Amino acid sequence: MKLRYHTYDLQLQHTFTIARESSDVSTVVFVELEHDGITGYGEAAPSERYGETPDTVIDFLKKVEIEKIDDPFLIERNAGYLESLSSKDYSARTAIDIALHDWVGKALGIPLYKMWGLSPDDTPKTTFTIGIDTPEKIKEKVREAEQYPLLKIKLGGENDEEILDAVRSVTDKVLRVDANEGWTIREIALEKIVWLQRNEVEFVEQPMPADMVLETAWLRERASIPVIADENVVTLYDVPRVRGAFDGINIKLMKCGGLNAALKMIYTAKSMKMSIMMGCMVESSVAISAAAQLSPLLDYADLDGNLLITNDPFEGVMVENGRLILSDKPGIGVTKKGGT
Amino acid sequence: MKLRYHTYDLQLQHTFTIARESSDVSTVVFVELEHDGITGYGEAAPSERYGETPDTVIDFLKKVEIEKIDDPFLIERNAGYLESLSSKDYSARTAIDIALHDWVGKALGIPLYKMWGLSPDDTPKTTFTIGIDTPEKIKEKVREAEQYPLLKIKLGGENDEEILDAVRSVTDKVLRVDANEGWTIREIALEKIVWLQRNEVEFVEQPMPADMVLETAWLRERASIPVIADENVVTLYDVPRVRGAFDGINIKLMKCGGLNAALKMIYTAKSMKMSIMMGCMVESSVAISAAAQLSPLLDYADLDGNLLITNDPFEGVMVENGRLILSDKPGIGVTKKGGT
Numbered sequence: 180m181k182l183r184y185h186t187y188d189l190q191l192q193h194t195f196t197i198a199r200e201s202s203d204v205s206t207v208v209f210v211e212l213e214h215d216g217i218t219g220y221g222e223a224a225p226s227e228r229y230g231e232t233p234d235t236v237i238d239f240l241k242k243v244e245i246e247k248i249d250d251p252f253l254i255e256r257n258a259g260y261l262e263s264l265s266s267k268d269y270s271a272r273t274a275i276d277i278a279l280h281d282w283v284g285k286a287l288g289i290p291l292y293k294m295w296g297l298s299p300d301d302t303p304k305t306t307f308t309i310g311i312d313t314p315e316k317i318k319e320k321v322r323e324a325e326q327y328p329l330l331k332i333k334l335g336g337e338n339d340e341e342i343l344d345a346v347r348s349v350t351d352k353v354l355r356v357d358a359n360e361g362w363t364i365r366e367i368a369l370e371k372i373v374w375l376q377r378n379e380v381e382f383v384e385q386p387m388p389a390d391m392v393l394e395t396a397w398l399r400e401r402a403s404i405p406v407i408a409d410e411n412v413v414t415l416y417d418v419p420r421v422r423g424a425f426d427g428i429n430i431k432l433m434k435c436g437g438l439n440a441a442l443k444m445i446y447t448a449k450s451m452k453m454s455i456m457m458g459c460m461v462e463s464s465v466a467i468s469a470a471a472q473l474s475p476l477l478d479y480a481d482l483d484g485n486l487l488i489t490n491d492p493f494e495g496v497m498v499e500n501g502r503l504i505l506s507d508k509p510g511i512g513v514t515k516k517g518g519t
Numbered sequence: 520m521k522l523r524y525h526t527y528d529l530q531l532q533h534t535f536t537i538a539r540e541s542s543d544v545s546t547v548v549f550v551e552l553e554h555d556g557i558t559g560y561g562e563a564a565p566s567e568r569y570g571e572t573p574d575t576v577i578d579f580l581k582k583v584e585i586e587k588i589d590d591p592f593l594i595e596r597n598a599g600y601l602e603s604l605s606s607k608d609y610s611a612r613t614a615i616d617i618a619l620h621d622w623v624g625k626a627l628g629i630p631l632y633k634m635w636g637l638s639p640d641d642t643p644k645t646t647f648t649i650g651i652d653t654p655e656k657i658k659e660k661v662r663e664a665e666q667y668p669l670l671k672i673k674l675g676g677e678n679d680e681e682i683l684d685a686v687r688s689v690t691d692k693v694l695r696v697d698a699n700e701g702w703t704i705r706e707i708a709l710e711k712i713v714w715l716q717r718n719e720v721e722f723v724e725q726p727m728p729a730d731m732v733l734e735t736a737w738l739r740e741r742a743s744i745p746v747i748a749d750e751n752v753v754t755l756y757d758v759p760r761v762r763g764a765f766d767g768i769n770i771k772l773m774k775c776g777g778l779n780a781a782l783k784m785i786y787t788a789k790s791m792k793m794s795i796m797m798g799c800m801v802e803s804s805v806a807i808s809a810a811a812q813l814s815p816l817l818d819y820a821d822l823d824g825n826l827l828i829t830n831d832p833f834e835g836v837m838v839e840n841g842r843l844i845l846s847d848k849p850g851i852g853v854t855k856k857g858g859t
Contacts, residue, residue, distance in 0.1 A: 298593050450755045
């Protein structure tokens with residue numbers, strides 16, 4: 180088994196601003212695992228919100244003794260080994276986990292969705308994200324996003340009203356809102372939600388900071404639209420903890436440690452009749468296509484990271500009229516552009 | 520796709536008595552699904568506790584329009600179709616689900632444990648069950664069970680003390696106790712548990728009736744050994760419901776509707792840090808081998824249904840020094856005795 184990795188700067192079409200930060204470039208780490216003539220691809224998109232940077236990802240990958248992962252089929256044991264090196268370093272572990280899954284699918288000659296018993300006919304539509312910006316820029320972005328029927332609007336900053344007004348002035352599409360922990364007073368958060376519903380927003384993601392679960396439970400009791408957990412749900416063990424405070428969860432591969440962990444979170448949320456969403460960071464088609472393999476199990480998809488960039492070195496899952504389209508290629512279903 | 524089925528009388532080595540019933544013969548329904556030259560095997564072991572008999576299984580199988588299951592790989596959709604016919608009929612749905620999984624594993628040429636990312640080196644030991652009987656008979660059964668290092672003792676009847684004394688008079692093996700809802704007064708149940716611990720019993724399963732969850736939570740708070748849910752956990756949605764009242768859950772394929780449902784229950788219990796056990800009815804090697812494919816994920820296994828019978832038409836998972844031994848045969852890993 181050979182492990183190779185390198186950093187890569189994803190160029191953003193627009194400067195991307197959310198409640199906490201702003202950027203033009205997003206650096207990811209690509210991973211390749213080669214074994215028995217098959218190469219599995221993986222990707223880490225580290226987030227400072229969870230204590231990761233490209234450097235911490237590389238540091239983690241240097242710690243991996245790849246001979247301890249001698250059989251990619253041993254998904255549970257391999258995930259256990261990676262977790263034994265660090266219980267954090269989520270995106271770094273995810274990069275290897277995706278590559279191992281890609282390898283397994285290729286060895287079996289089937290896409291991962293088939294291994295999980297899913298139908299490619301059951302994929303949902305994905306939202307397309309409109310970052311925080313000036314009203315004029317936002318109107319321009321919404322017009323550019325014409326082909327996407329569902330939009331996700333980033334709020335939680337200083338000028339929420341201005342942003343949503345700008346969006347609604349040019350479209351009557353279904354909107355979903357992500358506040359990224361931006362509202363810190365429960366009464367104000369409730370006013371915001373009443374206002375969101377008046378603007379026909381379908382649901383709101385993470386209205387309050389992750390350490391304000393009780394306040395969020397108070398809010399959810401009074402909210403007339405679903406409240407979805409994002410920063411409050413990192414790993415599997417967080418899912419039962421947010422029961423009662425949220426109506427659903429947003430799973431991200433880069434938070435949870437990999438595809439098998441995400442599958443477990445999906446099943447757990449289903450047992451509690453919570454709605455299930457998958458989201459992403461700014462990512463290439465590697466990580467997005469990996470997540471999309473699970474998408475037939477989702478209620479909501481926000482898998483647009485690869486649609487926001489201009490230099491994706493891979494191609495995989497496609498989007499048609501907003502819907503995720505899975506191919507019958509094996510593993511995560513990606514190929515390198517201009518090659519394999 | 521062709522669906523064939525027939526009833527079969529499993530002959531018990533000893534008359535089998537638990538708190539609710541007693542029997543010499545246990546009738547199961549074998550299922551075969553043939554498609555593209557591959558045959559998948561399945562089995563229903565109906566339990567009257569859950570409203571099923573061999574007749575209700577046959578009635579259910581007659582209702583199945585097999586052309587609606589044209590692709591065995593669509594595990595989720597196929598399970599959804601079967602559930603749309605009946606939300607009960609657990610073992611009947613399980614029979615088809617096992618056969619579909621067996622078919623998928625055979626089509627891929629791998630055992631199911633490999634498809635689920637598990638290592639055959641991680642299988643646990645199984646208990647061997649000693650049914651309710653006279654002290655003399657019990658001593659005889661315990662001696663016959665010499666090769667099994669873990670014993671499961673059925674209590675919850677009129678003569679608990681007599682039975683456990685008989686067992687302990689001839690062995691100091693690890694014992695696990697199943698009360699099958701037999702204790703109906705919480706204070707008495709607590710006395711029983713104190714007495715079990717004094718007799719070095721590792722845990723107790725379903726001490727009180729399934730409709731006494733609050734009493735069981737009271738009991739568990741005071742119990743010094745783990746309390747495991749059996750009759751209280753039928754399907755996936757029951758797992759979060761018993762949190763707090765039990766330390767773990769006993770999953771049975773014949774209760775939950777199939778292998779994929781069992782996998783979901785295992786992951787859900789893991790998210791709540793509950794311990795995970797799989798149990799069985801009196802079953803042939805078909806259903807036992809199917810459950811054993813999941814056994815690397817278990818804390819406790821009670822998969823001895825095929826060890827209690829004398830006319831098993833199949834062979835599959837083996838037991839060596841009590842440990843479940845999975846082969847590398849594809850699917851559920853069974854062959855018909857004297858053939859395939």
